[in-house]
Amino acid sequence: MRLGYVLRRLVFLLGVIWTAATLNFLLPRLAPRDPVMQKVAQQAATQGLRGEGFAEYVQSQKELYGLDRPLWVQYVDYLWGIVRFDLGYSITNYPTTVNQIIAQSVWWTIGLVGTSTVFAFVIGTVLGALLGWNKSPRLMSALIPPLMVFSATPAFVLALILIYFLAFRAQLFPLSRPYSLFITVDWSNAKFLLDVLHHAVLPALSLILVSLGSWSLGMRAMMVTVEGDDYMTFAEAKGLTGGRLFFQYALRNALLPQVTGLAVAIGSLVAGSTLVEVYFNYPGLGNRLGAAIASFDYYLISGIVFFLIAGIAVATFLVDMLYPLLDPRISYARGT
Amino acid sequence: MGSFFSYVRRNPALGWGLGILVFLLLFSYGGRILINPEDAFALATKTDLPPTLDREALAKIGEMPTLKGKLDQLRLGLREVFGTDSQGKSLLASIVLGTGLTLQIGAIAGAIGIGIGTVLGFFSGYYAGTVFDNIVTSLVDVVLTMPGFLVLVLIASSVADPDNMTVVTMGLVVSVTAWAFPTRAIRSQVLSMRQRPFVMMAKLSAMSGPEIILKELMPNLLPYLVMSLANSVYGGVMGSLGLQGLGIGDRRQPYLGMIIWWIQYYSAFLRGMWWWILEPVIIIILLLTGLILISFGLDEIANPRTRRSV
Amino acid sequence: MNQPILKIVDLRVYYHVEAGAVKAVDGVDLDLQPGVKLGLVGESGSGKSTMALALMRMIKEPGKIEGGQMILDGTDLMTLNTEQMRHVRLSQLSMIPQGAMNSLHPLLRIEDQIIDGIRDHDRTLTKAELHERAGILLESVELTRRVGRMYPHELSGGMKQRACMAIAISMHPQLIIADEPTSALDVVIQRQVMETLDRLQVELDLSIILIGHDMGLMAQFVDRLAVMYAGRLMELGDTLALFEEPLHGYTQMLIESLPVLENKGVFTGIPGITPSLLDVPPGCVFHTRCPEATQECREIVPAFRELRPGHWVACHRHGVVEA
Numbered sequence: 028m029r030l031g032y033v034l035r036r037l038v039f040l041l042g043v044i045w046t047a048a049t050l051n052f053l054l055p056r057l058a059p060r061d062p063v064m065q066k067v068a069q070q071a072a073t074q075g076l077r078g079e080g081f082a083e084y085v086q087s088q089k090e091l092y093g094l095d096r097p098l099w100v101q102y103v104d105y106l107w108g109i110v111r112f113d114l115g116y117s118i119t120n121y122p123t124t125v126n127q128i129i130a131q132s133v134w135w136t137i138g139l140v141g142t143s144t145v146f147a148f149v150i151g152t153v154l155g156a157l158l159g160w161n162k163s164p165r166l167m168s169a170l171i172p173p174l175m176v177f178s179a180t181p182a183f184v185l186a187l188i189l190i191y192f193l194a195f196r197a198q199l200f201p202l203s204r205p206y207s208l209f210i211t212v213d214w215s216n217a218k219f220l221l222d223v224l225h226h227a228v229l230p231a232l233s234l235i236l237v238s239l240g241s242w243s244l245g246m247r248a249m250m251v252t253v254e255g256d257d258y259m260t261f262a263e264a265k266g267l268t269g270g271r272l273f274f275q276y277a278l279r280n281a282l283l284p285q286v287t288g289l290a291v292a293i294g295s296l297v298a299g300s301t302l303v304e305v306y307f308n309y310p311g312l313g314n315r316l317g318a319a320i321a322s323f324d325y326y327l328i329s330g331i332v333f334f335l336i337a338g339i340a341v342a343t344f345l346v347d348m349l350y351p352l353l354d355p356r357i358s359y360a361r362g363t
Numbered sequence: 364m365g366s367f368f369s370y371v372r373r374n375p376a377l378g379w380g381l382g383i384l385v386f387l388l389l390f391s392y393g394g395r396i397l398i399n400p401e402d403a404f405a406l407a408t409k410t411d412l413p414p415t416l417d418r419e420a421l422a423k424i425g426e427m428p429t430l431k432g433k434l435d436q437l438r439l440g441l442r443e444v445f446g447t448d449s450q451g452k453s454l455l456a457s458i459v460l461g462t463g464l465t466l467q468i469g470a471i472a473g474a475i476g477i478g479i480g481t482v483l484g485f486f487s488g489y490y491a492g493t494v495f496d497n498i499v500t501s502l503v504d505v506v507l508t509m510p511g512f513l514v515l516v517l518i519a520s521s522v523a524d525p526d527n528m529t530v531v532t533m534g535l536v537v538s539v540t541a542w543a544f545p546t547r548a549i550r551s552q553v554l555s556m557r558q559r560p561f562v563m564m565a566k567l568s569a570m571s572g573p574e575i576i577l578k579e580l581m582p583n584l585l586p587y588l589v590m591s592l593a594n595s596v597y598g599g600v601m602g603s604l605g606l607q608g609l610g611i612g613d614r615r616q617p618y619l620g621m622i623i624w625w626i627q628y629y630s631a632f633l634r635g636m637w638w639w640i641l642e643p644v645i646i647i648i649l650l651l652t653g654l655i656l657i658s659f660g661l662d663e664i665a666n667p668r669t670r671r672s673v
Numbered sequence: 674m675n676q677p678i679l680k681i682v683d684l685r686v687y688y689h690v691e692a693g694a695v696k697a698v699d700g701v702d703l704d705l706q707p708g709v710k711l712g713l714v715g716e717s718g719s720g721k722s723t724m725a726l727a728l729m730r731m732i733k734e735p736g737k738i739e740g741g742q743m744i745l746d747g748t749d750l751m752t753l754n755t756e757q758m759r760h761v762r763l764s765q766l767s768m769i770p771q772g773a774m775n776s777l778h779p780l781l782r783i784e785d786q787i788i789d790g791i792r793d794h795d796r797t798l799t800k801a802e803l804h805e806r807a808g809i810l811l812e813s814v815e816l817t818r819r820v821g822r823m824y825p826h827e828l829s830g831g832m833k834q835r836a837c838m839a840i841a842i843s844m845h846p847q848l849i850i851a852d853e854p855t856s857a858l859d860v861v862i863q864r865q866v867m868e869t870l871d872r873l874q875v876e877l878d879l880s881i882i883l884i885g886h887d888m889g890l891m892a893q894f895v896d897r898l899a900v901m902y903a904g905r906l907m908e909l910g911d912t913l914a915l916f917e918e919p920l921h922g923y924t925q926m927l928i929e930s931l932p933v934l935e936n937k938g939v940f941t942g943i944p945g946i947t948p949s950l951l952d953v954p955p956g957c958v959f960h961t962r963c964p965e966a967t968q969e970c971r972e973i974v975p976a977f978r979e980l981r982p983g984h985w986v987a988c989h990r991h992g993v994v995e996a
Contacts (some may be wrong), residue, residue: 042501043508050514055521179655180648181601183608187623191640195632202632257775264729264770265790265840266762275789276778283780291507298512302608306627317609320520332517336509343508355780355824 032351040344047336052105055325056098063088066118066322091121114330119322125330128315133334135205136304136311140296143231147238148292152285154239155246156278161254162269171244178240182299183306186233190306193229200229203308230307234299238292245288249281256280283354290343297335377660383653387646391462399438402453403460403617408442410451414638415443446638448622449629454639457617458646464530465600465619465650471534472541472599477592480545485576487546488553503547511540515602519611528612537602544598545591552584590661597654604647619643676747678847678880679705679728684741686720686727695950697723697736699904702977705897707847710874710881712895712912714888714927718947720904721884722771725852728882729768730758746847764794767841769851769870773834777825783836784811784821791843810839813876814869831862835869842873848880856885867894888927892916897983900924903948903958906977910984920986922963957989965990 067085089095108115114125157163158170177185194202206212206222213219253259254277262276301313308314312331319327371378401407421440427433445454487499506514519528519536528536556562565575581588606612607620610628614621622643626632631639686698698720705711715721726732728743730750743750745766750758762768770776778786784807791803798806808818814835825833834854841849851870855863871894874881883895891898892912899909900923908921919925926943945962948954957975960966969989977987 039504039508043505046505047509051517054517057521175655175659176648176652179597179651181604181608181651184604184623184644184647187626187640187644190632191637195635257770257772258778260731261768261770261776261837262778263731264762264768266759266764266794267789268759268793271789271793275781279780280778294508294510295512298510298605301512301516302605305609316516320516320609320611323520325521328517328520332513335513339510340508353780356826 029351033348036344036347040340043340043343044337047333047340048106048109049102051329051333051336052102055329056101063094063118066324109333114333115326117319117324117327117330119319119324119327125327128327129312129331129334132310132312132315135309136297136300136313139227139230139234139304139309139311140293140300142227143234143238143300144289144293144296146231147235147242147296148289150235151239151242152246152278152282155243156250156273156281158243159247159250159254159281160273160277162273171247174240174243176240177236178244180237181302182233182237182296183302185237186230186303186306189229189233201226203306205309230300230303230309233303234296237299238296241292242285242288246281246285249284250277253277253281286346286350286353290339290346293342294339297339374660374663376656376663380653380656380658380660383649384657387462387650387653388466391459391466394459395463396434397438397441398453398456398459399435399442400456400460402438402442402456404615405450405452407453407456408447408451410447410449411634411636412443412447413636414446416440417443445642446636448625448636448639449631450625452617454622454642457622458619458642461617461619461622461643462646462650464616465603467530468534468537468603469596469600469654471531472537472602473592473596475535475538476541476545476595476599477588479542480549480591480595481581481588483542484546484549485553485580488550489557489572489576489580491550491554491557499546500550503543503550506540506543507547511543511598512602512605514540515606516609516611519606533603533606533612533618534599537599537606540602541595541598545595548591549584549587552587553580556580556583586661586665590658590665593654593658593661597651597658600650600654619647677704678707678746679703679882680742680744681728682742682744684724684727684743685739686723686732686736687739688736690735690951693951696904696953697950698727699953701741701901701904701906703899703906703909705848705880705882707880708874708878709897710883710895712891712898713882713884713901714886714891714898715901716886716947718903718950719901720950721901722852724901725768725850725882725884728850729762729766760794763790763841763846764844765846766848766850767844767846769834769837769841769849769854771853772857773837773854774830774857776837777833779825782822782824783828784808786836787811787821787840787843790840794844806843807839810843811836813842813873814839830858831866834858834862834866838866838870838873842877842879845877846879848882850882850884852884853886854883855890856887863890870894888931900927903953904950905958906985906987907959908984908986908988909977910981910986914981914984920980920984920991921959921988922965922990923959957987 063085067088086095094101105115112126114129117123117125117128120128154170154174158167190202194200201207205226206219207226210219210222258280259272259276262272267276300311301316303309304311304313305317312335316328316331319331371381417440419440420436420442424433424436424440427436441455442453443455445458447453448457483499483503487496490496515536518539519533562575562579565579570578603618604620604623607618608623610621610624612618612621614624622639626636626640626643681701681703684698684701685696688695688697701720701724703711713721713724723732723736727738728750730738730753732738738751741751745761750761750766753761777783781789784804787807787810788803791798791806807821811818811820816832816835816839820828820832820836825836828836838854854870855866858866867890870881873879881895883891885891895912897910898912898915900907900915900921902923908915908919908924910920915924916928919928923943930942943962948958948961954961954971955974956972957963957966957970960970963970967989973989975987975989977985979985980991
């Protein structure tokens with residue numbers, strides 16, 4: 028029973044990855060734009076154009092990137108590359124490979140998205156639970172409108188407000204960058220770490236606030252539903268303490284459906300962080316993606332998007348694996 | 364009509380949401396009177412101006428003989444009332460037009476999202492377990508697992524020619540992921556309704572599948588469908604703002620998200636151009652909050668369980 | 674006569690809605706002697722479940738206990754504060770719920786659900802003692818100790834109901850309110866559960882209030898029976914006396930509606946419907962359905978009085994008395 032569940036989720040994971048890979052392969056190639064010409068044009072603009080040998084140069088570039096071969100050959104190569112974790116070369120940053128670019132930027136993104144998810148989930152869940160609990164002070168419902176606004180706003184828009192008020196006007200936080208301009212990069216130095224944290228506050232805050240809004244409102248709705256359930260009535264009839272009723276009985280049951288939303292939340296946080304990174308000039312994957320789009324570097328666009336989608340699919344899979352541990356009913360029910 | 368208003372009083376979320384939406388519609392369509400559309404494009408007027416009223420131009424309104432003349436003077440006077448950006452665009456004109464464009468994109472995404480979502484959702488839910496249903500569900504699951512925005516980025520940056528992307532094209536692009544969630548939501552509602560007695564009755568009276576869907580299931584799920592529509596519109600608007608924020612799309616057009624992209628491009632922050640930053644942000648927040656309030660309000664109708672009032 | 678274990682005096686519970694006040698319980702007086710099983714029978718909407726919740730002081734907004742006293746073993750529950758009442762629950766007064774299907778915490782093991790109740794009342798017991806106590810409780814409701822480690826979704830309906838019973842007796846309360854404990858079960862399991870309850874009552878010398886709508890079940894189980902209608906008591910007496918000589922028209926009709934073996938195929942119901950508790954008719958609340966209603970019945974509320982020793986009724990047929 029348990030094994031069946033794991034296998035099904037695994038097959039699904041592979042399905043998503045394959046679909047993502049295929050989409051990532053096809054879409055850029057369906058475009059009317061040609062990355063090689065784009066790069067050549069860019070080179071011409073910066074370095075000057077050579078009249079002769081132009082066609083041969085273009086051809087050699089195409090061969091270099093394997094773009095002169097038939098589509099299906101490219102597809103097979105592409106899939107094979109994925110299996111070996113080889114995403115090819117970045118066209119605009121040749122000879123840097125896509126993998127190298129990803130490796131440079133991924134940790135910033137993981138750091139940002141990871142901490143934001145954790146904070147938003149924990150604070151949002153507890154806040155939502157308190158909002159939904161009928162014994163909470165009425166005053167707390169004043170928090171609902173701002174939370175709603177937060178949940179509706181895109182992270183980068185919220186980022187703009189935060190930058191304007193906290194960075195520009197109040198000058199409490201830096202406007203951009205992951206760490207100060209003239210500081211030495213030394214990960215073992217406490218002063219450096221503090222600087223990194225200082226720079227990370229606003230980007231993280233924009234992501235956290237947005238996510239917090241949705242988590243808390245969702246949790247609140249679940250708490251209201253749970254409070255109406257029979258086991259709450261019986262629990263109260265048992266003379267349980269208020270604390271136990273809130274945490275063990277109400278919150279714990281309301282939490283379950285929320286956990287299923289965790290994977291989707293990670294997905295939307297990653298999407299949100301893309302723009303936030305661009306606006307804060309934060310060197311994560313989102314930022315590199317923005318640059319890749321501007322220069323139409325297919326391989327890089329393809330590689331980063333694929334990597335992100337695959338990453339989220341894996342995260343979804345892990346959350347799915349986590350779920351039966353939280354809910355004893357799941358492993359026994361087939362097809363759930 | 365009276366009962367509509369009394370309901371709205373008891374459902375403040377819906378009331379406020381609709382109110383905000385009506386206001387924005389008036390702002391973007393009614394507001395056109397106050398602007399000259401060409402002012403939303405580069406070099407319309409002086410650059411980098413904070414909000415100012417051109418009192419001279421306004422004073423001349425009285426002097427103009429024709430209504431059109433008066434209107435032109437009014438527009439001239441108000442041109443810089445929201446300030447201007449670094450390319451000399453009137454922000455009033457940009458935002459008025461931009462809001463309209465965003466609403467249009469939302470409408471397209473909403474229509475397609477709910478159109479496809481309803482058809483697929485109803486049919487796959489009603490015929491659950493069939494090959495058709497399995498294909499649809501797998502497709503929906505895959506699409507929903509992938510973060511929609513990234514897919515949109517991929518599509519928008521490759522398939523379409525960004526420099527000439529029309530509103531319709533952007534709407535279509537954003538719709539690619541908008542249909543998935545409504546399909547799943549509607550399907551699950553249909554699944555739970557399928558077993559209800561009234562559906563059994565319909566089957567016994569020899570109603571065909573599509574007939575049952577149309578005459579029995581759909582009317583019962585109407586509030587839910589409207590809520591899904593609101594969600595699709597919201598999703599569409601969010602997606603389009605995200606794309607524009609990355610600079611994907613026709614940059615000359617005054618899309619709301621594009622205004623923000625220009626803010627970043629011209630480092631409006633470092634130059635203290637608060638009007639340029641706050642105005643589009645406020646409108647965007649209003650629009651999205653309004654949509655979410657409507658969705659919240661509709662959710663109360665569709666799911667009475669979460670109702671707090673007796 | 675000993676002191677009654679429970680004395681309810683003029684209990685009123687109203688629900689305040691936009692349209693007015695729904696009088697779910699409107700002036701109920703009741704005495705219960707220790708060790709006695711009392712049945713509280715009535716149609717849906719008669720107010721019997723509200724009585725149960727009121728006794729536990731678990732009435733939620735927009736409902737409110739408007740007035741009256743509920744004296745449990747000498748203490749008026751209405752005078753207790755939240756913490757004191759919380760303590761009373763389970764240790765002196767407990768409840769066996771109606772829908773056992775959903776009354777257990779879906780994610781906790783059975784024994785943990787038995788233990789947490791005890792723990793929140795008595796912190797002195799050790800883990801081992803609690804575990805042992807849970808085991809004994811399970812056995813006393815005819816479940817094996819193994820059930821303790823299981824989750825609710827692994828148990829059958831009857832087993833879940835027994836688990837709830839185990840929880841209800843876990844602190845050896847004086848009074849148990851069983852709110853339609855067998856309504857959701859099939860007849861065979863119903864009998865087994867009721868037999869277990871009976872046995873527990875004898876072993877632990879419990880007082881029980883059994884709430885339900887099944888006269889047949891009441892006849893087999895309870896010592897005394899109270900008949901409730903539209904928020905008021907119509908009749909109260911020893912079960913045997915009530916069945917042999919029902920003094921109230923409503924009781925009579927309830928008994929007559931029971932299917933009788935000799936009269937197969939002939940079913941009698943009670944004509945009419947329960948009045949809206951928002952807009953209670955004047956006079957005797959039953960007059961709209963009583964075949965013997967007179968003008969007095971339509972105008973004057975009959976007093977609930979002791980016509981025979983231990984047998985109370987509120988009906989004008991036995992002499993007009995002002996309320």
